[in-house]
Amino acid sequence: MSVHTDAGRMAALVLGGTMALAALVPAPAAAAADVIVTVFAEHYVIDGRAIDDLGALENALRPAEPGAVRLYACGGGTERAQMAAAHRFRDRYLELRVLDESSPQCRALQAVRPRAVLVADRRGNRPYGIEDEAVARWLNSMVP
Numbered sequence: 640m641s642v643h644t645d646a647g648r649m650a651a652l653v654l655g656g657t658m659a660l661a662a663l664v665p666a667p668a669a670a671a672a673d674v675i676v677t678v679f680a681e682h683y684v685i686d687g688r689a690i691d692d693l694g695a696l697e698n699a700l701r702p703a704e705p706g707a708v709r710l711y712a713c714g715g716g717t718e719r720a721q722m723a724a725a726h727r728f729r730d731r732y733l734e735l736r737v738l739d740e741s742s743p744q745c746r747a748l749q750a751v752r753p754r755a756v757l758v759a760d761r762r763g764n765r766p767y768g769i770e771d772e773a774v775a776r777w778l779n780s781m782v783p
Contacts, residue, residue: 675711676711677713680719680720696727707733708734709733713749719769719771723769723774
């Protein structure tokens with residue numbers, strides 16, 4: 640199966656509202672702050688900063704040692720980016736939401752875009768740094 644099929648099945652589970660992957664990871668400590676990552680099809684937004692590379696998102700997020708990572712997807716085509724981020728932060732308490740792209744949170748961040756930087760070795764779809772096969776294996780291990 641392709642990652643899009645698996646992500647589609649996982650997204651279908653999420654579409655009804657919120658899905659917390661609490662069964663996989665213990666609940667966050669009360670003192671640790673949660674981090675909200677807004678997910679668009681080609682980039683992530685955290686603290687008003689657009690990031691189009693999953694590795695860069697991890698580097699920005701890890702030092703904060705968040706209690707929970709809340710991945711709020713905005714609009715269509717976000718399954719790949721949201722599931723890849725869920726896979727990357729699977730050692731944390733996760734909350735996945737799919738928001739309507741006209742929701743206030745999505746509209747407020749739609750104009751935030753990554754700066755265009757030419758990098759010769761960048762190929763493929765954004766966000767960069769996604770290991771599609773690893774994400775697909777992870778999804779297959781969770782979805783019957």
